[in-house]
Amino acid sequence: MAVVFKKTNMLTDKPFHYCPGCTHGIIHRLVAEVLEELGIGETAIGVAPVGCAVFAYDYFNCDMMEAAHGRAPAVATGAKRVHPDKAVFTYQGDGDLASIGAAEIVHAATRGEKITVIFVNNAIYGMTGGQMAPTTLPGQVTTTSPYGRDTNHCGFPVHVSEMLSTLNGPAYIERVSVHDVPNIKKAKAAIKKAFTLQMEGKGFTMVEVISSCPTNWGKTPKEALEWVKSDMLPAYPLGVYKDITAGGDE
Amino acid sequence: MKGNEAIAEAAIQAGCRFFFGYPITPQNQIPEYMSKRMPQVGGCFLQSESEVAAINMVYGAGGAGARVMTSSSSPGISLKQEGISYIVGAEVPCVIVNMVRGGPGLGSIQPAQSDYYQSTRGGGHGDYRMPVLAPGSVQEAVTLTQDAFDLADRYRTPVMVLGDGLIGQMMEPVDMEQASNRQPAADLQEKTWAATGHKPTQEAPRAIINSLYIDPVVLEQHCMKLQAKYDAIEAAECRWQEEMVDDAEIVIVAYGTTARIARSAMRKCREKGIKVGMIRPITLWPFPNAAIRATLKTAKKFLCVEMSTGQMVDDVRLAVEGQRPVEFYGRTGGMVPTVGEIVEKLEGMAGEPSAVEQLINQTTAALDQAATAAQETFAGFGSKIDAKVNDPAFIEKTEAFKQKTGELADKAFDGLAKGATLLGEIGSKAFGALSDLIGGNKNQNNNKEGNE
Ligand SMILES: Cc1ncc(C[n+]2csc(CCOP(=O)(O)OP(=O)(O)O)c2C)c(N)n1
Numbered sequence: 068m069a070v071v072f073k074k075t076n077m078l079t080d081k082p083f084h085y086c087p088g089c090t091h092g093i094i095h096r097l098v099a100e101v102l103e104e105l106g107i108g109e110t111a112i113g114v115a116p117v118g119c120a121v122f123a124y125d126y127f128n129c130d131m132m133e134a135a136h137g138r139a140p141a142v143a144t145g146a147k148r149v150h151p152d153k154a155v156f157t158y159q160g161d162g163d164l165a166s167i168g169a170a171e172i173v174h175a176a177t178r179g180e181k182i183t184v185i186f187v188n189n190a191i192y193g194m195t196g197g198q199m200a201p202t203t204l205p206g207q208v209t210t211t212s213p214y215g216r217d218t219n220h221c222g223f224p225v226h227v228s229e230m231l232s233t234l235n236g237p238a239y240i241e242r243v244s245v246h247d248v249p250n251i252k253k254a255k256a257a258i259k260k261a262f263t264l265q266m267e268g269k270g271f272t273m274v275e276v277i278s279s280c281p282t283n284w285g286k287t288p289k290e291a292l293e294w295v296k297s298d299m300l301p302a303y304p305l306g307v308y309k310d311i312t313a314g315g316d317e
Numbered sequence: 318m319k320g321n322e323a324i325a326e327a328a329i330q331a332g333c334r335f336f337f338g339y340p341i342t343p344q345n346q347i348p349e350y351m352s353k354r355m356p357q358v359g360g361c362f363l364q365s366e367s368e369v370a371a372i373n374m375v376y377g378a379g380g381a382g383a384r385v386m387t388s389s390s391s392p393g394i395s396l397k398q399e400g401i402s403y404i405v406g407a408e409v410p411c412v413i414v415n416m417v418r419g420g421p422g423l424g425s426i427q428p429a430q431s432d433y434y435q436s437t438r439g440g441g442h443g444d445y446r447m448p449v450l451a452p453g454s455v456q457e458a459v460t461l462t463q464d465a466f467d468l469a470d471r472y473r474t475p476v477m478v479l480g481d482g483l484i485g486q487m488m489e490p491v492d493m494e495q496a497s498n499r500q501p502a503a504d505l506q507e508k509t510w511a512a513t514g515h516k517p518t519q520e521a522p523r524a525i526i527n528s529l530y531i532d533p534v535v536l537e538q539h540c541m542k543l544q545a546k547y548d549a550i551e552a553a554e555c556r557w558q559e560e561m562v563d564d565a566e567i568v569i570v571a572y573g574t575t576a577r578i579a580r581s582a583m584r585k586c587r588e589k590g591i592k593v594g595m596i597r598p599i600t601l602w603p604f605p606n607a608a609i610r611a612t613l614k615t616a617k618k619f620l621c622v623e624m625s626t627g628q629m630v631d632d633v634r635l636a637v638e639g640q641r642p643v644e645f646y647g648r649t650g651g652m653v654p655t656v657g658e659i660v661e662k663l664e665g666m667a668g669e670p671s672a673v674e675q676l677i678n679q680t681t682a683a684l685d686q687a688a689t690a691a692q693e694t695f696a697g698f699g700s701k702i703d704a705k706v707n708d709p710a711f712i713e714k715t716e717a718f719k720q721k722t723g724e725l726a727d728k729a730f731d732g733l734a735k736g737a738t739l740l741g742e743i744g745s746k747a748f749g750a751l752s753d754l755i756g757g758n759k760n761q762n763n764n765k766e767g768n769e
């Protein structure tokens with residue numbers, strides 16, 4: 068019988084700890100498959116965040132470092148400067164990247180640090196139990212915005228891809244989603260392109276992946292994916308925000 | 318060479334090829350020098366966006382197996398504390414230079430030693446220690462910076478070189494010959510644990526650089542493993558310098574630049590006949606407790622001198638264990654103590670009787686009392702003999718004896734009585750002398766116990 072699906076060897080056999088319906092698992096698999104397909108996985112160095120993906124070092128089957136909250140781009144910078152020929156990537160949530168680690172991501176990007184950042188935007192702090200994130204939508208109820216995010220009181224969501232694409236350092240920035248199969252395919256292509264450009268030494272690369280958090284959104288897995296489509300995507304339009312290899316529209 | 322530049326060059330000569338830092342006075346010559354030199358030696362200097370980022374770049378580069386350094390001054394070192402804690406937890410070797418300036422807060426840009434607590438007590442969160450090396454000259458800063466890299470690699474730990482701003486700014490002739498192209502210590506192992514982006518092998522399995530141990534049982538084991546490492550460092554890596562302590566009645570404890578000033582004060586006091594010596598801790602952690610305790614043989618008092626309101630003095634007191642008074646003299650906020658100020662303090666201490674002297678006086682008085690009591694007992698002896706002599710039965714017997722022996726016996730008896738009295742007097746004198754002797758020995762014994 069033909070093998071139709073084989074788990075990538077860039078994931079360990081350790082079962083994911085993610086909640087049912089959480090798309091962190093899909094994103095892990097896409098990254099791992101790309102690493103394997105490009106043949107850069109065995110010698111890659113990954114940096115795990117503080118957030119639900121904190122145990123990423125148990126899942127990605129390569130050398131891994133676990134960074135302090137928000138500091139993954141700085142840690143990756145250190146590793147990449149020592150091993151410029153290796154694939155170096157971070158995997159970060161939106162609290163990690165866009166709030167506490169805002170300085171580190173902006174400066175890694177503007178330096179054109181030759182790393183790939185996988186930015187998982189689920190509009191909430193998952194690991195700590197559903198508090199407001201910098202990416203939380205206006206009006207969205209969280210445990211620290213129980214009346215809905217009041218933009219007059221605590222401002223507006225951060226659009227990281229848009230923001231970073233204004234810098235000269237990034238080579239490639241795309242926002243993707245994994246709420247259905249066509250989008251999962253697009254997401255994988257984006258991740259592949261990001262790693263490819265990193266290995267070509269083109270500059271900083273980032274893929275922002277819109278992700279679900281059924282647990283803290285108070286939704287079933289199916290409802291959560293629907294909410295991604297109905298509420299997240301209008302606020303966070305998908306597309307390529309920066310691509311120095313293609314004149315910017317692809 | 319300026320201290321800061323000497324440190325930077327020493328690091329390069331020790332094989333440091335990665336430097337991440339953020340500008341802050343008074344250590345800017347280190348990153349500036351590195352930015353010039355690193356490209357020449359095929360290394361990497363990177364100015365980070367903050368000290369927070371710098372220390373995390375250090376974590377990444379050290380975790381990836383490189384010899385790496387960062388430097389800063391007090392406010393920047395505060396920002397690095399989070400990273401240092403992670404580096405400790407993940408057991409990543411690196412060197413951190415702190416050219417201390419006056420604090421708290423933005424403080425001043427003048428030299429200080431007020432980060433002693435922060436550097437020797439961990440500084441960041443969690444159960445940990447970190448070797449802290451405190452150079453007393455530019456030449457020593459060179460040696461200690463290079464040693465720091467070996468220590469870091471040997472124990473997989475961050476190591477701090479703690480200089481007060483003066484060490485960094487000071488211009489001194491330095492002999493770089495010995496320091497040039499210094500090879501890593503022979504005992505250092507290959508970094509098979511490092512995340513170098515390597516295919517896993519038996520000797521070097523997939524690397525995970527991590528400080529997260531979510532299971533408390535496992536975290537406790539990890540902390541105990543770290544503790545065993547700290548015990549080994551304490552046993553093997555403690556360093557200090559002692560000067561004129563053999564007969565010192567007052568022992569100064571001071572480090573870094575302060576020790577240089579205190580040394581001059583010590584010499585001035587020696588000229589005046591005051592027996593002053595000095596212990597200069599070179600490692601602030603591990604702290605030279607045993608060396609300080611060894612001076613108790615002769616030391617009656619201790620003086621800790623610092624450029625702070627008194628931080629290391631706590632460790633001196635812990636070392637002395639309350640057996641001698643420990644006094645403090647310090648200037649802070651970027652002010653530097655003068656030789657004259659320290660001499661004055663030492664003279665004052667030499668003048669007043671020390672607690673030990675007071676104790677000796679009290680003991681002597683108590684012994685005098687004991688001797689008097691003994692004399693009384695002997696007098697009692699005398700009266701007992703008298704009573705015996707006056708006992709009718711005894712008289713009767715002697716009378717009978719007398720009658721038998723006549724005058725000769727009379728004389729003999731008188732002689733015997735005189736002899737007894739004399740014996741009594743000699744006895745009591747002997748006892749007095751004996752108790753003096755015992756008392757003296759006791760004092761000496763007390764001193765001995767103090768040494769151990
Ligand atoms: C310095 C610090 N502050 C706060 C925390 C607590 N903390 C852990 S995870 C987290 C939020 C993570 O949210 P996000 O980055 O959005 O990732 P997610 O869990 O949603 O995947 C916070 C605040 C921490 N570990 N360290």
Ligand code: SF4
Pocket residue numbers: 084085086088089090091119189193194279280281282283
């Ligand atoms: S809390 Fe949210 S983000 Fe975290 S694993 Fe569960 S569903 Fe995923």
